Amino acid sequence: MSRVVVVSGGSRGLGEAIVRHLLKQGDTVCTFSRSRTPAMDELEAGENGERFLFESVDIADSDAVRAYVKQVVKRYGKVDCLINNAGIARDGLLAMQSDAEIDLLLGVNLKGTLSLSRACIRPMLRAKKGRIIQISSIIGQRGYRGLATYAATKAAMDGLTRSLARELGERNITVNSIAPGYLDTEMSHGLDDNQRGQIIRRTPLGRLGTPADIVGLIDYLLSPAADFVTGQTVVVDGGITV
Ligand SMILES: NC(=O)c1ccc[n+]([C@@H]2O[C@H](COP(=O)([O-])OP(=O)(O)OC[C@H]3O[C@@H](n4cnc5c(N)ncnc54)[C@H](OP(=O)(O)O)[C@@H]3O)[C@@H](O)[C@H]2O)c1
Known part of the structure; x- marks a missing residue:
């Protein structure tokens, strides 16, 4: 049976x-987010639909996360790999941020990551193998004006990676973080032309990253070639933090 990746x-x-x-590589892929997009309908209806599961779930709701992972295990029997990718950013100086905004960022980026990890680790422990990847950010390492709470959640994810690597190593579960630089996705569309230009000028490779720049490293970290790699944070940022 193919690998089951959440x-x-x-x-x-x-x-x-x-x-x-x-999905293209033959894995069974289970994903969720709050809102369904046309891309999810397309994948469900596509030729790999039986290897694809999408549900609307808010990661900040730990009961819903637990129920989702139960559904994955009921349907496919196991969880081989987890990629903690869901995240939000909110721009604003900490001095001006409301309790609600801080709670939202912590609830999605940090508590969500913890509750999804907890739910997926249980079947991995039973199987005595597994792979976990956190998508953190260079902002967690270097900081960025106006993103203090976001940075705190991303630094915490890297801390989680190191502790979980120690906790789960004896069960043959590896845990690593990928810290991307600025990626050209909806999340970075809030950057103005000036900020975008500055980032590009400061990046040795002269551009923003794309999702395609990250998937190769995911392939590696999920492959047998990375059997002895755990507790690490790997930066993929075109050199901006050099
Ligand atoms: N873009 C960058 O420059 C950049 C750089 C470094 C790291 N990252 C990290 O990379 C990851 C992916 O970012 P992206 O750029 O692809 O962002 P994106 O385009 O905004 O996508 C975020 C995804 O997370 C989901 N999500 C958000 N809140 C959620 C919630 N409460 N429950 C469940 N799902 C939720 C979104 O769906 P819904 O909104 O429908 O829930 C969406 O599917 C994030 O962790 C981000 O911090 C991004």
Whole structure:
């Protein structure tokens, strides 16, 4: 049977690119987000539809996340790999941020990652194998004016990677983070021309990243070639943080 990969936030952006790539490679791919997109309808109706599961789930709702993973295990019998991709960013100086905005960012990016990881780790522990990848961000390492709460959640995801790697290594489960630089997705569409130009000028490879720049590393981290790699954060950013 093919690998069963759970990808959070696969309805658009980087998550959608990961879902499409893994499906094309023959994996069984289970994803969710709050809203259904035409891309999800297309994949359900497509030739790989029996290897694809989409549900509308808010990752901040831990009961719904638990129920979703139960459904995955009931339908496909296991979870081999988890990609914690769902995330949101909110621009604004911390001094001006409301409790509601802080709670939202922590609830989706951090608590959501923790509850989805917890739910997927259980079947991995039973199988004595598994792969977990967090999509964090260079912002968690370097910071960015106006993204303090987002940065805190992304730094926490890298911290989670290191502790989980220690916790799960003896069960043959690896845990790694990918920290992308600026990607050309909806999330970065809030950047104005000035910010975009500045990022491009500061990037040695002279452009923003694309989801395609990330999927190769995902392939590697999920492959047997990465059997001995765990607890790491790998930066993919065109060199902007060099
Ligand atoms: N774009 C960048 O420059 C960049 C750079 C570094 C790291 N990243 C990280 O890469 C990941 C993907 O980002 P992206 O650029 O692809 O963002 P995106 O285009 O905004 O897509 C985000 C995905 O997450 C889902 N999502 C958001 N809130 C959710 C919730 N409460 N419950 C379930 N799903 C939720 C969205 O669907 P719904 O809104 O319908 O729920 C969507 O599928 C994020 O973790 C982001 O922090 C992005």
